[in-house]
Amino acid sequence: MAPQTTYSTHALPCPQTSGSPPADFASIAQRYATLRLEALLTSPKAFASSHAIESTFTLEEWAACIWKDDRVVLVCVAHPASQDAEGAEGSPLTGDWVGSAILRGPLSARDYALPPEGGAPPVGMDDVETKWQMTAVFASAAHRGRGIGKMLIQAGKDYALKQTANPRAGLRVMIHPDNLVVLSLYSATGFVDAGRTTGKEAYRTNGDISSWALKLKSLTEEEKVYWSTARVAVVLEWLGQTRTQLD
Ligand SMILES: CC(C)(COP(=O)(O)OP(=O)(O)OC[C@H]1O[C@@H](n2cnc3c(N)ncnc32)[C@H](O)[C@@H]1OP(=O)(O)O)[C@@H](O)C(=O)NCCC(=O)NCCS
Structure with a gap:
């Protein structure tokens, strides 16, 4: 990799921000597919889905993964330092896509709530x-340790604060207890302990319920019980105040 690379993060077009998909949406979907398949191939344990499942997706299915009412996909783009973040052809998405994250929401208090036995704090009311x-x-492996994870989280916080008329916006994440890098990443970005949850609840609140159905098929009876009842996934949460509140 060229020694001088700069990075920028962007929210992909989605129903929350655009009336209709842009003219180049097929190309955006193709690029997202490439990055997502790389993620599933290189970090198979980190995600609910798998390369085997998603490598069968058609371009229309990839487009539908991005163009969904309940989420926004964030990407990180690498630019040679000689370019600014607008990219060589004047689009901020021009460059190598080297990172991504999904922000699912806004979720109602009802959908967000976790069983109290996991120690989750009370959920804020939907109008607050x-x-x-x-x-x-x-x-991407070749770009790790350069702040991309932190930038994606900051992009998620910025997006959440921008999209609300409420005084507060909250982001939550559920992490496998063995994923120490991700635990450290979120702790370093202001997320605090918000209890423990089960694998099943993590799949549900991440919006991966179809992956959960597939996951169940791969488990033994004992493992099914473990994934459904053992509160081992670490829940971390960040709460931010909107600008209106700060003024
Ligand atoms: C998690 C991941 C996105 C981090 O990306 P990254 O761009 O390398 O992270 P950053 O450079 O922004 O690092 C931010 C913080 O993460 C933590 N971190 C990153 N790499 C780490 C490592 N190898 N060991 C320990 N902590 C690490 C540190 O707290 C770091 O803060 P610091 O630089 O101030 O020490 C990346 O490692 C990855 O893609 N992992 C595989 C996918 C995965 O597990 N995703 C989680 C799904 S829940």
């Missing part, structure tokens, strides 16, 4: 707090 779940953060 806008709630999101962040998932699938990924940085």
Whole structure:
């Protein structure tokens, strides 16, 4: 990799920000597919889905993964330092896509709530707090340790704060207890302990319920019980105040 690379993060077009997909949406979907398949191939344990499943997706299915009412896909673009973040052809998405994350929401208090036995704090009312779940953060292996993970999280916070008229916006993440890098990443970016949850609840609140159905098929009876009842996934949460509140 060229020694001088700069990075920028961007929210891909989605129903929350655009009336209709842009003219180049097929190309955006293709580029997202390439990055997502790289993530599934190189970090198979980190995601609910798998390369085997998603490598069968058609371009229309990839487009539908991005153009969904309940989420925004964030990407990180690498630019040679000689270019600014607008890219060589004047588009901020021009450059190598080297990181991504999904922000799911806004979620209602009802959908966001977790069983109290996991130690989750009370959920803010829908007219006070806008709630999101962040998932699938990924940085390409060759670009790790350069702040992409932190930039994607900051992009998620910025997006959540921009999209709400409420005084507060909250982001939550659920992490496998063995993924120490991700635990450290979110802790370093202001997320605090918000309890423990089960694998099943993590799949549900991440919006991966179809992956959960597939996951179940691969488990033994004992493992099914473990994934459904053992509260081992670490829940971390960040709450931010909107500009209106700060003024
Ligand atoms: C997690 C991941 C996105 C981090 O991306 P990254 O761009 O390398 O992260 P950053 O450079 O922004 O690092 C930010 C923080 O993460 C933590 N971190 C990153 N790499 C780390 C490592 N190898 N060991 C320990 N902590 C690490 C540190 O707290 C770091 O802060 P610091 O630089 O101030 O020490 C990347 O490692 C990845 O894609 N992993 C595989 C996918 C995955 O597990 N996703 C999680 C799905 S829930």
